[in-house]
Amino acid sequence: MLNIVLVEPEIPNNTGNIGRLCVGTESRLHLIHPFGFVINDKNLKRSGLDYWVHLDVTEYENVAEWSSQIQDKSRVFLMSSHAQKSYLETDFQDGDWLVFGKESKGLSEVVLNEFPNHLTIPMSSLIRSFNIANSVAFVIGEAKRQINIKR
Numbered sequence: 001m002l003n004i005v006l007v008e009p010e011i012p013n014n015t016g017n018i019g020r021l022c023v024g025t026e027s028r029l030h031l032i033h034p035f036g037f038v039i040n041d042k043n044l045k046r047s048g049l050d051y052w053v054h055l056d057v058t059e060y061e062n063v064a065e066w067s068s069q070i071q072d073k074s075r076v077f078l079m080s081s082h083a084q085k086s087y088l089e090t091d092f093q094d095g096d097w098l099v100f101g102k103e104s105k106g107l108s109e110v111v112l113n114e115f116p117n118h119l120t121i122p123m124s125s126l127i128r129s130f131n132i133a134n135s136v137a138f139v140i141g142e143a144k145r146q147i148n149i150k151r
Helices: 012-025 042-054 063-067 109-114 132-150
Strands: 003-007 028-032 057-060 076-079 097-100 118-120
Touching: 003 012, 003 132, 012 028, 012 042, 012 132, 028 063, 057 063, 063 109, 076 132, 097 132
Parallel strands: 003 028, 003 097, 028 057, 076 097, 076 118
Antiparallel strands: none
C-alpha cells in the first residue's frame, strides 16, 4: 500500500479529490496540520462524498510527529518542481511515502532538507506547477504500475 502525504493542505476540494484517489488505489492518506480548512468542511465532503468513510487517513499535528514514525526514510519521496530527478526515473516499492506540499508554496526548506529523495514531474516551462490532485494522480499511477509489474 502506498502512503500519500499532504503537508499543510490548503484547498478542501483538492484534499477531497486526493482522498477519493487514495480509496480507489488502496493507498493511505496522511495529512499534516495546519490545514487551510476544517476537515468536515462541506467542500471536502463534496469532493470525497461517499468515499471519505472508506479512506484510511491519519492526521498529524506537524511534520516532526509524522516523520518520527517512519522506519525507512530512504523510501520517502518528496515532490518538488525544483528537483532534478523525475518521478519517472524512480523505482517505487509497495509501502513508499509520496509527499506533496501545500498548494501555494510546495514543501518548506525544512522538510526538503530532512529527506534526500526529491522528485519532479516533468512539465512545460509555460506553467509553474500542476494542480496537486493531478500531481498525486500522476505519481500514484506510475508507482502502482511499477508495483503491479513486480507481482
